[in-house]
Amino acid sequence: MALDEATVARIARLARIEVDDDRLPGLAAELSNILGWVEQLGEVDTENVEPLRAVMPIPSRKRDDVVTDGDRQDDVLKNAPDAHDGFYVVPRVVE
């Protein structure tokens, strides 16, 4: 199946890609080519085929359940405008 240039120009506009007129013939040829591949995809019955997320199963990543970044009270309190006895001091919000 071949696509004409007007169709290609319209598709490009929908995809929000600016394509100069002199590029339309080449683009039409590439798209027509891809249509050929898609026709071949259509020859496989995928009715009961699960979608594929990765061609090799990718088990979810697990890390050891340990504290890797903690016990740094002094560093954290450096962010505070004021601190007292290891706590942030903030303006009183409830009278």
Add this chain to the structure above:
Amino acid sequence: MNPFIPAHEIAAAVRAGEVSAVALAEAALARIEALDPTLNAFTDVTAARARAQAAAVDAAVARGADPGPLAGVPFAVKNLFDIDGLTTRAGSKINRDRAPAGEDATLIRRLDAAGAVLLGGLNMGEYAYDFTGENAHDGACRNPHDPARMTGGSSSGSGAATAAGLAPISLGSDTNGSIRVPASLCGVFGLKPTYGRLSRAGSFPFCDSLDHLGPFARTARDLALAYDAMQGPDAGDPACRPPSSEPVVGALARGLDGLRVATLGGWFAKNLTSEAADALARTAAALGAAGEVELDGVEAGRAAAFVITNVESSRFHLDRMRTRIDDFDPDTRDRFLAGALLPGGWYVRAQQVRRWWAERFATVFTDVDVLIAPATPSPAPAIGQRTLELDGAELLLRPNLGLFTQPVSCAGLPVVCAPVARAGELPIGVQLIAAPWREDLCVRAAHALEDASVAVARRRQRL
């Protein structure tokens, strides 16, 4: 010094203190200076770094420390790998405006840790979208066996550098065949591991769901050594989830013992030049192939690879296309643009067909350990050639160099491409394919072919 000494012999000599890594690095740098103006394999030479790394290896040997299994072995990488301090151009003009990389890619760091010495970055097809080795910005990479011919791509410089004795080990990437095609046309060994085996962290991508990284070498043992040094999980690449690190060097000694080998027929037995057919026949005989296995639906598997490549790569490059389309290589510009216009449903469909195809392929491996298939339909075409005559029909060269590699990588399977040309002829390779995570079987088959003197990384007399 003979520039074609295998990496494992170099490493043994360096570790024994018989050869200095600095002398090896100097020899490699001098050879690059002499030959690269003809070959155009290197885009960056990291001479100062090579000298410093080599000196560190020599110092380790001098104080009795172990510098690693690849001690003093020079290597080079396709320029889509990050090299600390260099801009990762990925074969493009556009990426030259990026900031230099702040650290090395994971695989470079692992080879470093094994004692190997980085020589520099290598030429490649723009954004890895290429089977020819031609590059509009850096010029064509030239085949060491005949500089008027293509190296194949997109890991063009990797194939050329290892074939020419500029670097006994090189690294490349393979999305649809970009390691196997140049390995075949340049006459060296190449390994595309199982999808997810080697970390891609610190490399510039092409299509996330199809991208693989892997080594080139002049012997199966060198290929195995480099591969082993690079294995291991890496949090930097979400797809890198190997079941475990499984070194393969130890398996080489087992040879063909118990290996069930067959040849892929049908799709893989057509569209071959006489050289490619001869390569297959001699490989099948040497490996004692029991017969032919034929798979239906190869066309659909390949079509899935095409559509997935189009969609993923165009999505990845969309902003660059919107702002700098004229700076793309004219040979791939329209293909990149076209990929940006495809409906999402086609992509989902392609991924479904891919699953179907990968499952069909996997069923073969209940009865067979290694499958033989052609790597390229022909030996290296001339630079600038646009078409290829196969079975009496004239076909476009660019897509069809990947005729036999694309369906295999689409299924994510591990493959070694082994060089099996007859002496005096242009190189050509065969694919040795195994079940997922069984790189050991591919490497064993390649090593057995070498033992039978069928697989040889030949050197060109004048080089």
